[in-house]
Amino acid sequence: MKQNLIAILGTGTIAQGIAMTVARNALDVIIYDEDDENLKEALKGIEFSIDREIEKWGMTESEKRAVLSRIETTTVKADLANAAIFFESKGKSEEEKKELISNLDFISDPEALLIMTTTTISVTEVSKILRDPSRLIGLHFIHPVYKVPIVEVVKGLKTSKDTVTRTKQFLSDLGREYIEVFEYPGYVTTRVILPLLNEAMHVLMEGLATAEDIDKAIRLGFDMSMGPLALADFIGLDYVLEWLESLFKELGEAKFRPCPLLRKLVREEKLGIKTGEGFFKYDEEGKRVSE
Amino acid sequence: MKILTLNCGSSSVKYQLIETSTREKLAKGSVERIGMAQSILSITTSQGKSKKITREILDHTMAIDAILQLMVDKELKVIHSYDSIDAVGHRVVHGGEDFKESCLITNEVKEKIKENFKLAPLHNPPNLRGIEAAQRVLPNKPHVAVFDTSFHSTMPEHSYIYPIPYIFYKKYKIRRYGFHGSSHRYVFSRLKSFYDKDIKELKVVTAHIGNGASMCAIKNGVSVDTSMGFTPLEGLVMGTRSGDIDPALILYIMELQELSKQEADSLLNKHSGLIGISGISSDVRDLEEEVQNNNYRAKLALDIYCYRIRKYVGAYAAALGGLDALIFTAGVGENSSYVRKKVCEGLEFMGIELDDEKNNERSKKERKISTDNSKVDIFVIPTDEEYIIAIDTEKIVKEQKE
Numbered sequence: 001m002k003q004n005l006i007a008i009l010g011t012g013t014i015a016q017g018i019a020m021t022v023a024r025n026a027l028d029v030i031i032y033d034e035d036d037e038n039l040k041e042a043l044k045g046i047e048f049s050i051d052r053e054i055e056k057w058g059m060t061e062s063e064k065r066a067v068l069s070r071i072e073t074t075t076v077k078a079d080l081a082n083a084a085i086f087f088e089s090k091g092k093s094e095e096e097k098k099e100l101i102s103n104l105d106f107i108s109d110p111e112a113l114l115i116m117t118t119t120t121i122s123v124t125e126v127s128k129i130l131r132d133p134s135r136l137i138g139l140h141f142i143h144p145v146y147k148v149p150i151v152e153v154v155k156g157l158k159t160s161k162d163t164v165t166r167t168k169q170f171l172s173d174l175g176r177e178y179i180e181v182f183e184y185p186g187y188v189t190t191r192v193i194l195p196l197l198n199e200a201m202h203v204l205m206e207g208l209a210t211a212e213d214i215d216k217a218i219r220l221g222f223d224m225s226m227g228p229l230a231l232a233d234f235i236g237l238d239y240v241l242e243w244l245e246s247l248f249k250e251l252g253e254a255k256f257r258p259c260p261l262l263r264k265l266v267r268e269e270k271l272g273i274k275t276g277e278g279f280f281k282y283d284e285e286g287k288r289v290s291e
Numbered sequence: 292m293k294i295l296t297l298n299c300g301s302s303s304v305k306y307q308l309i310e311t312s313t314r315e316k317l318a319k320g321s322v323e324r325i326g327m328a329q330s331i332l333s334i335t336t337s338q339g340k341s342k343k344i345t346r347e348i349l350d351h352t353m354a355i356d357a358i359l360q361l362m363v364d365k366e367l368k369v370i371h372s373y374d375s376i377d378a379v380g381h382r383v384v385h386g387g388e389d390f391k392e393s394c395l396i397t398n399e400v401k402e403k404i405k406e407n408f409k410l411a412p413l414h415n416p417p418n419l420r421g422i423e424a425a426q427r428v429l430p431n432k433p434h435v436a437v438f439d440t441s442f443h444s445t446m447p448e449h450s451y452i453y454p455i456p457y458i459f460y461k462k463y464k465i466r467r468y469g470f471h472g473s474s475h476r477y478v479f480s481r482l483k484s485f486y487d488k489d490i491k492e493l494k495v496v497t498a499h500i501g502n503g504a505s506m507c508a509i510k511n512g513v514s515v516d517t518s519m520g521f522t523p524l525e526g527l528v529m530g531t532r533s534g535d536i537d538p539a540l541i542l543y544i545m546e547l548q549e550l551s552k553q554e555a556d557s558l559l560n561k562h563s564g565l566i567g568i569s570g571i572s573s574d575v576r577d578l579e580e581e582v583q584n585n586n587y588r589a590k591l592a593l594d595i596y597c598y599r600i601r602k603y604v605g606a607y608a609a610a611l612g613g614l615d616a617l618i619f620t621a622g623v624g625e626n627s628s629y630v631r632k633k634v635c636e637g638l639e640f641m642g643i644e645l646d647d648e649k650n651n652e653r654s655k656k657e658r659k660i661s662t663d664n665s666k667v668d669i670f671v672i673p674t675d676e677e678y679i680i681a682i683d684t685e686k687i688v689k690e691q692k693e
Contacts, residue, residue, distance in 0.1 A: 026302055053554075
């Protein structure tokens with residue numbers, strides 16, 4: 001087992017963010033996906049994020065070279081075998097996660113740490129597939145992972161103390177703050193922020209004020225770096241809708257019932273920054289354009 | 292006495308084994324990429340033998356053990372056994388207000404170094420990790436800490452207090468600390484080979500111009516002011532650091548480009564200075580070459596760089612109430628005749644006269660480069676921070692034995 005090798009299954013934005021964060025902290029990364037095209041896209045995505053960081057003075061060209069030199073990709077699962085920490089950030093459902101994690105059970109060193117990224121899927125349920133369920137833990141990252149300093153640590157019922165301690169140490173090494181949360185839909189971050197976003201959309205729909213002014217009032221009134229509508233555009237309106245629906249279903253509370261305006265925008269494929277329009281309009285680089 | 296000096300970074304260890312009686316460097320080298328599968332371990336001995344090994348070195352303890360194994364290696368035979376080493380001297384970047392001089396490392400000292408983590412979050416933690424690792428490998432030997440800040444602990448209040456609400460000093464110890472202390476102290480101490488009188492009578496300005504750069508004003512043999520401040524960002528223009536700027540600039544830029552604290556920090560520490568102005572390189576040698584090709588921004592970068600050093604010479608001469616000697620040291624200070632000339636240009640009015648021929652001479656030796664008529668003596672003195680670490684360690688070990 002190589003202490004400094006971190007394996008990542010998955011190529012989405014969260015997986016990319018984890019790879020970039022880990023490599024920036026001088027650890028080696030190997031990313032797995034069965035499709036080589038996905039891997040190429042992921043590397044492109046990481047490079048794009050780094051370039052944005054350089055543009056904003058957050059990184060240098062030589063740091064970029066160093067980070068990229070630490071990231072490898074593979075389409076062969078067995079190549080991951082030496083890793084000390086595994087991130088599963090690929091499965092979209094409990095079943096998919098179970099299958100991926102059970103694969104890891106057989107190729108990983110028994111001492112290796114298994115981490116699944118999760119927003120709603122239960123760590124306890126997934127861990128049942130493992131011979132030793134005590135080594136699985138969940139982490140909830142917030143996009144963009146390389147920038148947001150907070151991570152929620154989700155313990156399953158069988159997760160061991162040692163697994164928790166090692167995970168916390170790992171997060172500290174990455175310069176991340178963390179909070180421990182119990183397994184419960186939405187954890188802290190998603191659950192607290194969603195009603196604010198949803199309410200801002202209702203206020204807009206009811207015509208109380210313009211989108212611009214709603215954001216301005218909340219931003220300046222409560223010292224936030226971003227208003228709720230801009231934040232929803234940043235997260236992606238499809239995600240916001242998905243999370244609201246999931247929490248509405250799980251918790252049954254009206255405050256999580258998605259605002260009709262949100263549904264309308266998602267139907268129109270106005271998903272926020274990534275499609276160039278949501279509550280606001282954006283140019284190709286994701287910068288806000290005034291109407 | 293055989294002293295092992297260690298300078299531990301987050302993923303590297305630089306070391307020297309010094310025989311203090313003869314000043315001979317029995318061995319020196321480094322371990323790079325600690326924690327990686329392919330760490331690089333290198334050694335060069337005073338016999339001219341050298342070796343480079345690539346192997347897995349996971350932490351500082353393994354690194355220091357690997358260094359010592361190499362030293363007792365039959366082929367290199369620098370020492371017979373680990374026991375031949377008399378003591379270990381550690382470079383520690385930040386001593387805060389707790390350490391006015393080098394000291395024997397006890398548990399209490401380690402606690403104090405830990406308390407100063409917040410003052411040097413990038414450097415002190417790996418320094419302490421190095422100390423603990425070395426204590427594990429050489430548990431029965433004395434370990435001594437030598438601080439980069441100690442030499443400046445003699446600064447008077449009016450040099451180190453910032454003109455911001457006093458409570459920041461009282462409550463958070465926010466003040467000028469200064470760095471490169473061992474280097475300024477070393478080059479100053481070397482003046483004794485050039486003067487018959489006590490060098491404590493001299494008013495001296497030392498300029499440590501490397502990738503990081505700072506200047507120091509020395510009177511009565513002690514530091515009375517230095518250009519780096521609470522962090523190494525203040526003072527001279529450096530390879531990638533801005534040095535002194537209007538502090539309101541950064542607030543304005545943060546607002547303008549919506550920068551986070553980390554981005555603003557990186558802007559000033561990694562994207563500014565020579566690289567920021569020239570857009571070409573942070574290395575003075577590259578820029579000097581570009582000046583030959585009439586590159587406007589390369590010339591501008593070096594002009595600003597040298598002008599800042601010259602301003603500090605003037606400021607420190609005023610602070611000292613006169614000037615007897617100006618010393619250049621470190622990478623750029625020792626090697627760039629261009630920078631030295633530019634710095635001294637226009638300072639003839641205060642008795643600084645550079646001898647062009649001597650300035651252009653390429654040499655690794657300590658030398659005087661001013662004209663015989665110059666009222667201020669100008670020197671190039673190669674720095675040797677490890678030697679300071681070694682002699683401080685030896686002194687403290689001897690005191691302990693008495």
